Amino acid sequence: METVDLRLENAKIPYRGSLVSGGVAIADGKLVAIRKGPLLPNADVKIDLRGMLLLPGVIDAHVHFRDPGLTWKEDFASGSMAAAAGGVTTVCDMPNCIPRTNSLKRFTEKVEIAGKKSYVDFALHAALPKTKEEGIKLMKTGAASFGEVFTYSEGDAAIRNFLDLGLTISVHAEDPRVLERFKSNGNGIEEFIRSRPREAEISEISRLLPLAENAHIHICHVTTSESVDLIRRGKKQKNKVTCEVTPHHLLLSLTHLRRLGPYAHVLPPLRSPADGSDLLRALRDGTIDIVSSDHAPHTAEEKEKGQANLFEAPPGVVGVETSLPLMLTLVRKGKLSLFRLIEAMCTSPAKIFGLRNESGVPKGTLEIGGDADLVVVDQKKKWKLKGKELHGKTKFTPFEGREVIGMPTMTFVRGKKVFEEGEIVGKRGYGKFIPRSS
Numbered sequence: 247m248e249t250v251d252l253r254l255e256n257a258k259i260p261y262r263g264s265l266v267s268g269g270v271a272i273a274d275g276k277l278v279a280i281r282k283g284p285l286l287p288n289a290d291v292k293i294d295l296r297g298m299l300l301l302p303g304v305i306d307a308h309v310h311f312r313d314p315g316l317t318w319k320e321d322f323a324s325g326s327m328a329a330a331a332g333g334v335t336t337v338c339d340m341p342n343c344i345p346r347t348n349s350l351k352r353f354t355e356k357v358e359i360a361g362k363k364s365y366v367d368f369a370l371h372a373a374l375p376k377t378k379e380e381g382i383k384l385m386k387t388g389a390a391s392f393g394e395v396f397t398y399s400e401g402d403a404a405i406r407n408f409l410d411l412g413l414t415i416s417v418h419a420e421d422p423r424v425l426e427r428f429k430s431n432g433n434g435i436e437e438f439i440r441s442r443p444r445e446a447e448i449s450e451i452s453r454l455l456p457l458a459e460n461a462h463i464h465i466c467h468v469t470t471s472e473s474v475d476l477i478r479r480g481k482k483q484k485n486k487v488t489c490e491v492t493p494h495h496l497l498l499s500l501t502h503l504r505r506l507g508p509y510a511h512v513l514p515p516l517r518s519p520a521d522g523s524d525l526l527r528a529l530r531d532g533t534i535d536i537v538s539s540d541h542a543p544h545t546a547e548e549k550e551k552g553q554a555n556l557f558e559a560p561p562g563v564v565g566v567e568t569s570l571p572l573m574l575t576l577v578r579k580g581k582l583s584l585f586r587l588i589e590a591m592c593t594s595p596a597k598i599f600g601l602r603n604e605s606g607v608p609k610g611t612l613e614i615g616g617d618a619d620l621v622v623v624d625q626k627k628k629w630k631l632k633g634k635e636l637h638g639k640t641k642f643t644p645f646e647g648r649e650v651i652g653m654p655t656m657t658f659v660r661g662k663k664v665f666e667e668g669e670i671v672g673k674r675g676y677g678k679f680i681p682r683s684s
């Protein structure tokens with residue numbers, strides 16, 4: 247039998263719908279065997295995973311790596327190191343950097359920047375461009391979607407102009423009209439909470455759903471019980487709508503905002519524990535399609551400005567590195583099945599944003615001929631999340647001190663080990679651009 251490059255053996259792998267002892271073999275960065283039991287092709291390098299879990303690498307469809315233009319907060323090197331350390335093998339980066347990624351030229355420049363710095367594979371969302379012609383060019387060059395569109399700052403006329411192009415539109419759903427009604431001149435946390443009501447999200451989703459009769463609308467980070475009810479109904483009526491949830495909206499609430507102030511300040515804001523439970527239920531039943539981190543780094547100095555007046559702090563929390571352990575903990579506690587986690591964090595993000603390798607095999611699955619994007623997880627390991635141990639530029643997290651069960655111990659991108667036992671072992675610039683291909 248032929249000798250392959252690498253063999254990962256003695257693992258627990260998801261295989262035809264159940265978790266079995268087995269392993270995979272890799273040649274030229276691709277999976278060439280996925281087997282139950284010990285029988286695998288001979289390999290130059292063999293790694294005994296001693297019963298650890300071997301999963302497809304996570305695809306985080308919503309990160310803000312701030313490159314170019316805001317690189318004191320994060321850049322493609324630091325952000326992708328955090329990704330690798332969190333078991334994330336492909337990220338989809340958002341266009342609200344400086345300049346905004348809203349033209350073919352800027353998109354191509356960003357592919358080049360990320361291509362020189364990234365440790366993991368990457369796709370790019372594009373901001374809505376000025377003209378439809380430019381939109382078509384962005385589509386042809388492989389933009390993952392138009393978005394994240396902030397209708398509260400960009401207006402929504404823009405969306406309507408691009409609906410018929412056929413590319414997914416990802417929307418941050420807070421209705422500008424509602425926000426205008428609740429606008430505040432105050433500065434405290436309570437005043438902030440009042441100024442950012444759940445009605446803004448609910449109203450925006452109600453306005454978006456009819457658009458999804460013809461175009462694919464992806465709703466970023468849903469946060470309320472009513473939002474998932476609306477989307478559930480929309481899906482029953484065969485609307486082309488998908489949506490995501492972040493671990494922070496699932497697991498944190500206003501209590502954290504009140505306690506941590508600017509350090510738990512995100513948009514849309516954290517809600518109630520009851521919303522969190524309903525979001526989890528919706529994630530379980532598939533109403534919520536995927537988990538994304540909305541990794542949105544800001545410096546401590548920038549966050550500190552919000553101590554006196556929350557309105558002065560930039561919104562956003564980091565998450566690309568902590569998503570997988572947080573979600574694995576829900577699996578461990580019996581609140582989510584491992585297979586649903588794999589679908590929501592690996593398979594579905596690739597499907598929704600059309601991410602495939604050059605032979606057309608989808609990312610995010612264990613499939614022969616697919617890229618060997620993999621994460622090894624020590625599923626029993628109990629540990630605490632600590633900001634100072636994170637690999638990105640931000641050294642704080644709203645999950646500080648939280649106990650999690652399940653630790654990513656090795657990450658492989660196209661068969662190359664990029665992370666092992668707390669250390670980045672990959673190469674800057676190894677990551678490849680993954681154009682949307684369907």
Ligand code: DOR
Pocket residue numbers: 310342418511512513514542543560561562563
């Ligand atoms: O909290 C947020 N921060 N929400 C967003 O939608 C954008 C993000 C950012 O870019 O900082």
Ligand code: ZN
Pocket residue numbers: 308310340394466540542
């Ligand atoms: Zn975002």
